[in-house]
Amino acid sequence: MSLRDYEFEMDFCSRCSHCKWIPLLFIKSHRYANVCPAIERFNFHAYSGSGRVIAAHSVHEGRSEITDELLDVIYRCQLDGACNVMCHLSNEILEPLQIIRELRTLAVERGMLLPEHTMIIDSMRKEDNVLGEKKADRGKWAEGLDVKDINSGEAEVFYHAGCRYSYNQDLRGIARTGISLLRGAGVDVGIAGGEEACCGGRAFDIGYRGEMEKYADDFANRLRSSGASTLVTSCSDCYSAFKHLYPMIGKKLDVEIVHITEYLDRLIKEGRIALCKEVPLRVTYHDPCHLGRLGEEYTPWSGEWKTVHGGVIVSDPPKPVHKGLGGVYDPPRDVLKAIPGLQLLEMERNREFSWCCGAGGGVLEAYEDFAAWTAMERIEEARSTGAEALVTACPWCERNFKDAVAANGHGITVYDVVELVQEAAG
Ligand code: SF4
Ligand code: SF4
Incomplete structure (x- = not known):
């Protein structure tokens, strides 16, 4: 294109x-x-x-x-x-x-080029991640978990951690908890660990399409040889790359693609995860853009525009519209509602109308002040609901919200849905 x-x-x-x-x-x-x-x-x-x-x-x-x-x-x-x-x-x-x-x-x-974005691409080319970290450290987040290595064996579920959860010390625990919850429910799950690479979504967003294509091919090969029928990720950015961006560049993955909140929702409804412990907390849920609007499956279109009846413009065949309605909105909310003692309050801008956390599209790296301002707008909206905590399901949102709260001293705690499930599961 x-x-x-x-x-x-x-x-x-x-x-x-x-x-x-x-x-x-x-x-x-x-x-x-x-x-x-x-x-x-x-x-x-x-x-x-x-x-x-x-x-x-x-x-x-x-x-x-x-x-x-x-x-x-x-x-x-x-x-x-x-x-x-x-x-x-x-x-x-x-x-x-x-x-x-x-x-x-x-x-x-x-x-x-923006120099901040050139640094991201250099890091991807040298170390397979967008954070300037060492490739050799990628698998450290899973140390001691004793989880199946997908590089040397097969598993039903392929779990992809993504760059942020792999490297951020204070977020790694969320990926570890995700794995523990899946295994506790008897799910046959494997990871690529140190061999895992970036999904490539950030490269595509900042204009480096070729990098994204390379990562998509590499990922499809790894997935195929794992024998997995389901791909699960806790990162909304990666989810959107797999579900939305890969089909956009003609590289649709041939497996079921599920976000961790969808998988946990399924396991809770099947009775395979029991939430028994009270979590007495008033929370509001932030829809990550990449799980909501941009989590909608992308339907490619090729056709032409025609003028009919002397002036009406139509697409032939009809062009699919993306209204964001097919994103993942209910599963994370259903998970939160299943937690005893927890009260879920909605922000005014939710679901397809959600306000961004501020971190996406290369803004966090190149325009830190704009990313922080955008996060503070959302935090103010969250506080206006009367919530004590802001819950989300994406490490990029969590990073940006946590940093904004730390810098501005706003009295709200930021959680991932997975952390609250773990607390309720006891
Ligand atoms: S909504 Fe925005 S992009 Fe779409 S037609 Fe109107 S001005 Fe143009
Ligand atoms: S920041 Fe504005 S212009 Fe950019 S994607 Fe969001 S809504 Fe569109």
């Missing part, structure tokens, strides 16, 4: 600005009506989904160049997909998210 594939759509943007807001029918208050962190923070149309579509159109037609200023506009965006979903929910048919991705890929092709 390239910007050429979106020529019609770039022409078609009506500048309606629906991509900036939750649709009118679903707005609960003025304070939490906005959905795009970039336009809210920088308050200039160029920073919205539509603004970037206009910029992409201009670059594609040779009317403007990718300058340092434009690079700043292109990358001050979490790629959280809210603009895409709001555009589709408003009965428009554009793909602002895809167009931003194509613009980033073009920037990389033209050698316009």
